[in-house]
Structure formats: C-alpha cells, structure tokens
Amino acid sequence: MLYNIKYKMKNRLPSLDLLKILAIFLIVVFHASYKGIPTFVVDSLGWVNQAFYYIFYHFGELGVNLFMLITGFFLVSSTSVKKNKIIKIILDVYFFAIFSVVLSLVFKKYVFHIQDLFPITFTYYWYVTGYLIIYILSPFINKFVRGLSQKQFQKLLFILFILFSFIPTVAGLTTGSTEDLGFYNRFVWLLFVYLAGGYLSVYRGQLSLMNSSVKKLLIALYKLLLFVGAFAIFSYFAQINTRFFNIPPNYFWGPNSVVIFLISILLFALFYHFKIPENKFTALIAQSTLSIYLLHEHPKFLFILWLDIFSFAPFYYSKKLFLMVIIYSLVVMLTGVLIHYFKKYTFDRLTGYFLFKCNEAKK
Amino acid sequence: MKKISNFLFIVFSGIFFIIFLLMLAKGVGFFDRAIAKDIFIFSIILTPLLFFLLRWFLNRYSISINIKFFSIFFFITVFTINLICALRLSNAIQPVSDFELAYNKAINFTTNTQYDLYYPWWTNFSILLNFIFKIFGSNLVVVAVMNSILSTLSCVFVFALAKKHLKFKDFWAFLPALFFALYPSRLFFLPFVAPDFIAEFGFILVTYLFFNYLDSFTRHSSSKKLPFYSLSIALLVAFFSLFKPMQEIFFVLFLIILVIKSLPNFREYFKKVVYFVVIFLCVILSANFIHAKFFEAYTHIKLDKSLILTNKLYVGLNSQGKGYWNPVNEQYIDYLEKKYGSDTHKIAHAMQGRLIQDIKQNSHFWEMLIKKLDTAFISDFYGIEWINISLKSGRIDLSDLERPVYMSNLYYYFILCFALIGVFGITKYKDLKKLYFVVFILGFVAIVVIGESQTRYKLAFLFNLIFLASIGIKNLADYPIRQKIKKFIE
Numbered sequence: 001m002l003y004n005i006k007y008k009m010k011n012r013l014p015s016l017d018l019l020k021i022l023a024i025f026l027i028v029v030f031h032a033s034y035k036g037i038p039t040f041v042v043d044s045l046g047w048v049n050q051a052f053y054y055i056f057y058h059f060g061e062l063g064v065n066l067f068m069l070i071t072g073f074f075l076v077s078s079t080s081v082k083k084n085k086i087i088k089i090i091l092d093v094y095f096f097a098i099f100s101v102v103l104s105l106v107f108k109k110y111v112f113h114i115q116d117l118f119p120i121t122f123t124y125y126w127y128v129t130g131y132l133i134i135y136i137l138s139p140f141i142n143k144f145v146r147g148l149s150q151k152q153f154q155k156l157l158f159i160l161f162i163l164f165s166f167i168p169t170v171a172g173l174t175t176g177s178t179e180d181l182g183f184y185n186r187f188v189w190l191l192f193v194y195l196a197g198g199y200l201s202v203y204r205g206q207l208s209l210m211n212s213s214v215k216k217l218l219i220a221l222y223k224l225l226l227f228v229g230a231f232a233i234f235s236y237f238a239q240i241n242t243r244f245f246n247i248p249p250n251y252f253w254g255p256n257s258v259v260i261f262l263i264s265i266l267l268f269a270l271f272y273h274f275k276i277p278e279n280k281f282t283a284l285i286a287q288s289t290l291s292i293y294l295l296h297e298h299p300k301f302l303f304i305l306w307l308d309i310f311s312f313a314p315f316y317y318s319k320k321l322f323l324m325v326i327i328y329s330l331v332v333m334l335t336g337v338l339i340h341y342f343k344k345y346t347f348d349r350l351t352g353y354f355l356f357k358c359n360e361a362k363k
Numbered sequence: 364m365k366k367i368s369n370f371l372f373i374v375f376s377g378i379f380f381i382i383f384l385l386m387l388a389k390g391v392g393f394f395d396r397a398i399a400k401d402i403f404i405f406s407i408i409l410t411p412l413l414f415f416l417l418r419w420f421l422n423r424y425s426i427s428i429n430i431k432f433f434s435i436f437f438f439i440t441v442f443t444i445n446l447i448c449a450l451r452l453s454n455a456i457q458p459v460s461d462f463e464l465a466y467n468k469a470i471n472f473t474t475n476t477q478y479d480l481y482y483p484w485w486t487n488f489s490i491l492l493n494f495i496f497k498i499f500g501s502n503l504v505v506v507a508v509m510n511s512i513l514s515t516l517s518c519v520f521v522f523a524l525a526k527k528h529l530k531f532k533d534f535w536a537f538l539p540a541l542f543f544a545l546y547p548s549r550l551f552f553l554p555f556v557a558p559d560f561i562a563e564f565g566f567i568l569v570t571y572l573f574f575n576y577l578d579s580f581t582r583h584s585s586s587k588k589l590p591f592y593s594l595s596i597a598l599l600v601a602f603f604s605l606f607k608p609m610q611e612i613f614f615v616l617f618l619i620i621l622v623i624k625s626l627p628n629f630r631e632y633f634k635k636v637v638y639f640v641v642i643f644l645c646v647i648l649s650a651n652f653i654h655a656k657f658f659e660a661y662t663h664i665k666l667d668k669s670l671i672l673t674n675k676l677y678v679g680l681n682s683q684g685k686g687y688w689n690p691v692n693e694q695y696i697d698y699l700e701k702k703y704g705s706d707t708h709k710i711a712h713a714m715q716g717r718l719i720q721d722i723k724q725n726s727h728f729w730e731m732l733i734k735k736l737d738t739a740f741i742s743d744f745y746g747i748e749w750i751n752i753s754l755k756s757g758r759i760d761l762s763d764l765e766r767p768v769y770m771s772n773l774y775y776y777f778i779l780c781f782a783l784i785g786v787f788g789i790t791k792y793k794d795l796k797k798l799y800f801v802v803f804i805l806g807f808v809a810i811v812v813i814g815e816s817q818t819r820y821k822l823a824f825l826f827n828l829i830f831l832a833s834i835g836i837k838n839l840a841d842y843p844i845r846q847k848i849k850k851f852i853e
Contacts, residue, residue: 154852173404208850223787230384230783237388242397245404
C-alpha cells in the first residue's frame with residue numbers, strides 16, 4: 001500500500017504532550033544522577049540509593065527515543081522545511097549557550113575553547129544537532145518513505161533494528177555498552193527512531209500495536225520492566241566483568257538497546273491511547289521541553305549545575321538522596337519553563353522582528 | 364474468585380523469582396575465577412539456541428525417535444552411570460557423621476535416646492537397612508546399588524511426569540530426565556548411607572499421583588477415581604514420611620494447590636477438597652499412631668511429635684547454633700535430659716521458652732535467616748564436600764577441588780537460571796501443575812528458614828527446580844519469535 005495520509009494531522013495531542021513532559025523529566029533526572037553523583041561514590045551509596053541511581057540511569061535515554069518518536073510521528077507528513085524554524089532552533093541554541101557561558105563565568109569556572117562558538121557543529125547539544133539534521137533532511141526522507149510500500153517499510157525498519165539495536169545489544173555484552181560498535185552512532189539511531197515514529201504515524205490505523213488495549217500494553221511494559229529489573233539485580237550481585245563479558249547493572253541504558261527501544265515504543269503507544277482533554281498547563285510545559293534540555297545540557301555548565309548549584313554531596317549517604325535528585329530535577333525543569341517564557345516574550349520577539357524585517361526586505 | 368487465583372499465581376511465582384534470582388546472582392558473584400562466570404554466560408546464551416536449532420532440525424527433516432526403544436536405552440544408560448559413580452565412590456569413602464550412625468545402627472541395632480527421639484526417621488532408615496542387610500549382606504556396596512536403583516526409578520518418574528503431565532512431546536520429555544540424571548551433587552551423593560534417595564523417590568512418586576488426581580478433579584467422568592488417588596497419595600506420604608518428614612509440607616502444598624484449583628468454581632469443588640483433606644488426615648494420623656506403637660516396641664522409646672518439632676525449630680533458630688545440629692544443641696539437650704529425665708513434655712516446654720527468649724534477644728535475627736537461606740541455596744557442591752569429608756585417605760583441602768566444585772555449582776546455576784525463566788510463563792498460562800513445583804520449593808525454603816539448614820537437604824527437592832528449568836528451556840526454544848515480530852510490526 002502506498003503512502004497515503006487520509007486525514008490531516010493535528011499538530012498537538014495532549015497525551016503526547018504529557019509524554020514529552022515525562023521524556024524530559026527522565027532526561028533531567030538521568031543527567032542529575034549521572035553527572036551529579038560521581039562514579040567512585042556509587043558503590044558506597046547503600047543499596048536503596050544505588051537502586052534508585054541505576055533506575056534513573058537506566059531510563060534517561062528513553063526520553064531521547066520518545067522525543068524522536070514524537071517528531072517522526074508528526075513530521076513524517078510534512079513535505080517542506082520551514083527556514084524560520086531552523087533559524088529559531090539555532091538562535092535558541094545560542095541563547096542557552098551564551099546563558100550557560102555567563103553562568104560558568106559567574107562561577108569562575110569558564111575556560112574558553114574555539115568550539116564554544118559553534119555549539120551545534122561540535123554537538124554540545126548532541127540531540128539538537130541530530131534533530132536539526134533530520135529536520136533539514138525530512139522532506140527527502142519523507143519522500144523516500146512515501147515511495148515504499150508497507151511491506152518494504154517494515155523490512156527496512158526490521159533490517160535497521162537488527163543492525164543498530166539487536167546486534168549491538170548482543171555484541172555489547174562483551175564490552176559493557178550497546179553503543180561501541182563502529183557502524184553505529186547516535187545520529188543513525190535518531191534517524192531509525194524517526195522512521196519508526198513515521199511508520200507508527202502512517203499505518204496507525206492498521207497496526208495492532210497502535211490499536212491494542214491499554215491493558216495489553218501495560219502488561220507488555222510490566223514484563224519488560226520486570227526483565228530489566230531482574231537483569232539489573234543479577235548483574236549487580238553477579239558482577240560480570242570478565243575476559244569475555246562485561247555486563248554492568250545498567251547495561252540496557254543505551255537508547256539503542258533492544259529493551260529501551262521496545263519500552264519507548266510501548267510507552268508511545270500507551271500514551272497515544274490515553275484520551276486526555278486539552279490542558280493549557282501540560283501544553284505550556286511541553287512547549288518548553290527544548291528550553292529545559294538546552295538549559296542543563298551545555299558541557300561547560302552541566303557539572304557546575306549538578307556539582308555546585310545543586311550539589312548532592314551532602315546527601316550521598318542520606319536516605320533523602322533520591323528525593324533530592326527528583327526535587328532538584330523538578331526545580332531545573334521549572335527554571336527551564338520560566339526562562340522559556342521569559343525568552344519567548346523578549347528574545348524571541350526581538351529575533352522574530354528581525355526575521356520579519358529580513359523577509360520583508362527580501363520581498 | 365478468578366482474580367484471587369490469578370493473584371496467588373503472581374504472588375507465589377514472584378516470591379520464588381525474587382529469592383532464587385538473588386541466590387543465583389550472589390552465587391555467580393562468589394566465583395573467584397572469571398572463567399567460571401564466562402562459562403555460565405556462554406551456557407545460558409547457547410543452550411536455548413542449541414535446543415532451538417535441534418527442534419528446527421528435527422522438524423525440518425521429520426526425524427522421529429522410537430520412544431520405547433530410546434527410553435530403554437536411556438534408562439539403562441542412566442542406571443549404568445549411577446552405578447559406576449556409586450561403586451567407584453563407595454570404594455573411596457567410609458561412613459561418617461549421621462551416615463556412620465545410621466550404618467552402625469543398621470548392622471547392630473542399639474538405641475540412642477538423642478538420635479532416636481529427635482530424628483526417628485534416621486532410626487527408621489536404619490531399621491530398613493537392617494532388613495536389607497540381612498538379605499544382601501552389610502557391605503556398603505549394597506547401599507550404593509540401592510541408591511542407584513532408587514535414583515534411576517526417580518529418573519523414570521521424572522520422564523513420566525514430563526511426558527504425561529507437562530505434555531513434553533518426544534525428545535523433550537527426556538530433557539528433565541537428562542538434567543536429573545546428570546546432576547553432579549546427586550551423583551556424588553549416591554554412595555552415602557542416607558535416606559535422601561528414598562525421600563526423593565517418594566516426593567516424585569507422590570507428585571505423579573497427585574497430578575493424576577488433579578486431572579480427575581474437574582472431570583465428572585473420572586470422579587470415581589478420586590478416592591482411590593486420595594488414599595494412595597495419603598498412604599505413600601505416610602510411608603515415605605518414615606524416612607524424611609514430609610507430611611506437613613505435603614499437606615500445606617496439596618491444600619494450596621487444591622484451593623487454587625477449585626477457586627474458579629469453589630462451591631462445586633469444595634466437597635472434593637474436604638474429602639481429600641479428611642482422607643489424607645485420617646490416613647496420616649492413623650499411620651503416625653501405628654508407627655509410634657511399632658517404634659516404641661522396637662526401640663522402647665516413646666515418640667513425642669511436639670518435641671521433634673520444637674527441636675527442629677530450636678536447632679534452626681537459636682542464635683548460637685549455625686542452623687544445623689552441632690555441639691551447642693547437643694550440650695543443651697544433655698542439660699535438659701539431666702534436669703527433666705525422660706519427661707519429653709517438660710523438655711519441649713523448656714526448649715520452647717529458651718527459643719522464644721533467644722529470638723527476642725537476637726538483634727541479628729533477620730540477618731540470621733538470610734544467612735540460612737544463603738547456606739542452603741547459594742551453592743550446590745554438597746556431594747563433593749561430603750565425599751571429601753568421608754575420604755578413607757583423609758580430607759583434601761577444598762581449594763584443591765576447585766574445578767569439580769565449580770562444575771557442580773555451575774550446573775546448579777544453570778538449572779536455577781532456566782528455572783527463573785520457566786517461572787515467567789507460569790503466570791501467563793496459569794498452569795497449576797507448574798505452580799505446584801514453585802509452591803513445593805517455597806515450602807522447602809520455609810522449612811530451611813525456620814528449621815535446619817544444610818545444602819544437602821536440597822537433594823530430595825531438586826526435581827522441582829529441574830522441571831522448572833526444563834519448562835524454561837522449552838518455552839525459549841518454542842518461542843514463536845517470527846509470529847511475535849510480525850504481530851509487533853504489522
């Protein structure tokens with residue numbers, strides 16, 4: 001069956017807005033644990049704190065997959081690229097990059113590198129760089145996809161899944177990571193997830209996944225989570241770090257691990273099923289997710305944020321540690337939302353005005 | 364009612380999964396050498412693949428085996444392996460500890476108050492041996508041959524259980540039998556003068572009959588068979604309990620399984636459950652009474668069930684002991700016997716009081732229970748350990764036996780790992796016979812936690828783990844991966 005969109009896509013689905021919020025929360029919490037708690041401390045955290053550490057660590061990259069699935073879901077129907085959107089993303093990146101540099105200067109921890117001037121090129125925000133490239137290429141990708149029948153599309157996805165998820169997940173057992181293979185990189189993975197999101201969008205009417213009951217999806221999710229939990233407990237106690245195998249407790253954390261990918265797909269399908277009425281509050285936060293990401297991901301500011309501003313050091317051996325991780329993450333998210341709306345009514349208006357003038361001049 | 368039944372499936376499977384996952388992980392973590400961990404991982408990855416390929420190969424080339432011929436060949440081989448192991452090891456060892464006592468009593472019966480009063484099943488075993496020795500002579504080879512026969516018979520019933528009750532077709536039914544026959548600790552334990560192989564055979568036989576009973580339970584046409592099965596099961600439990608206390612565990616196990624079985628239509632099946640319980644209790648109580656009388660006539664010792672139970676709890680839960688019979692317990696019982704003479708009620712009462720006080724004062728009580736679980740389930744090389752202790756030529760340092768110890772443990776972890784996978788499917792398909800194995804093992808866990816705890820006690824319960832592991836491997840090999848993928852992406 002040829003690519004054929006029977007109805008016009010809505011730009012927003014409240015339930016997917018909620019999923020975006022969950023995704024960004026998972027990412028922030030992951031960064032808080034990953035960057036805020038040094039590796040050498042982890043072993044002495046006590047088992048409850050360690051359990052939370054590995055849970056947060058494990059599901060951070062889920063957020064990345066979810067964002068790209070949502071992007072693919074909505075963008076696959078598009079046939080053109082909006083130049084203003086590209087410029088806006090680039091300006092957003094510079095706004096937050098400068099903001100991060102200023103804060104680093106305030107903390108007297110800034111050392112200038114020439115790469116700081118080109119945060120997109122040097123993947124300071126790797127997801128945004130990947131997203132931008134996919135966005136720019138999207139008309140071509142979409143056109144290519146349109147030329148495929150459902151069977152061909154399935155085959156393509158299956159082959160890509162085997163290449164970039166299944167093989168790395170199995171082979172990674174020997175190195176401790178699913179992302180070490182030479183033919184894999186994050187951009188290729190984002191492209192695959194984009195295609196998967198597109199497939200779910202185009203054939204959503206026929207896919208059993210998109211039409212199965214919430215109960216079934218929840219059971220499948222529960223099983224996967226049970227598997228991850230059991231695997232983590234096993235590798236934690238068994239300490240498999242041998243000549244042939246290296247299996248850390250958070251082995252499946254990579255976005256391309258089979259488990260994380262399947263959980264992403266199931267979560268996406270689950271949220272797609274939720275019938276949530278339009279909600280201004282969730283829409284407001286969902287629109288700020290890029291800002292929240294840009295606020296806390298700059299490599300020169302990341303460690304200042306989690307080691308100086310929101311330091312977890314006083315809580316390392318406390319039962320409150322992971323409550324604090326959640327609270328600080330929520331504070332970062334809230335700050336990101338506030339800055340987003342501040343930017344929207346100041347910086348964005350100003351840049352919008354200049355863009356408008358430029359366009360006018362062109363005409 | 365159905366929800367309660369589903370809930371119970373999840374609870375039992377969940378508890379089993381958590382306990383044995385921790386045991387497996389801790390056990391593998393204890394390996395000093397990385398190569399052992401590597402072998403474990405390789406075997407876990409390659410086994411399902413091997414069986415998947417084997418299944419594909421047999422299907423593709425329509426190879427069918429003559430089950431009858433193959434069964435005979437298989438069980439003769441099993442018996443030969445058992446016999447060779449038993450005889451060769453029997454030459455190298457001499458009875459020690461409990462085995463020595465049992466052997467000596469079997470040759471020349473004398474009463475020993477502590478032994479007979481607290482562990483009457485060992486005395487019963489000696490009486491049985493005494494009878495066998497009178498016919499075949501008192502050579503240790505007789506015990507080795509007897510254990511080999513019992514072990515092979517158990518293996519036959521494992522096969523029968525898999526074929527008839529678990530619906531394992533063709534060569535699949537040999538899988539649990541093969542795992543069972545080659546289990547290292549069982550092979551190493553064959554020459555010992557111990558009632559474990561009798562108990563193991565009893566457990567398996569009773570399980571086989573109980574599954575027959577379950578099949579007839581909901582069938583109206585075969586309801587006439589129910590009293591026959593109930594009676595046979597009760598009689599067998601009563602008989603085998605002479606050599607290993609198993610009445611309590613079977614009673615609780617049967618009750619749980621029957622309640623779950625009847626939950627979807629409880630009103631209809633309630634009567635059947637009551638009949639079973641009544642027959643079971645009547646037979647067991649009568650058997651206990653008759654046994655006590657015979658025992659008293661033979662040994663001049665009056666058995667006290669409450670003293671036996673209290674002693675078990677005392678040995679298992681007092682903070683000074685290590686969870687099994689040791690000099691601390693012996694001294695305490697000597698003291699009680701001096702104080703109260705032969706008044707078993709007073710001894711039991713004093714022991715209870717001391718135990719409760721000890722538990723209250725023990726600030727590490729829960730840690731002690733976890734330690735006991737670890738002792739019982741974290742490793743499995745008791746066969747080698749006991750062979751070493753019993754060597755005629757004197758003990759070898761265990762570090763010199765590293766390789767066989769590793770192999771024995773690896774085998775156990777392999778079984779445990781697939782047993783955990785086997786448990787996954789139980790909640791999905793709600794197969795009561797599979798849940799039976801889980802509840803059985805959990806019953807054993809409970810006994811170990813509150814009673815005596817030794818690694819060798821696992822022997823008689825092993826078949827449950829082996830069945831679960833075979834279910835796990837079969838589930839993996841049968842997993843319809845193509846259909847699942849198709850369903851997922853289409």
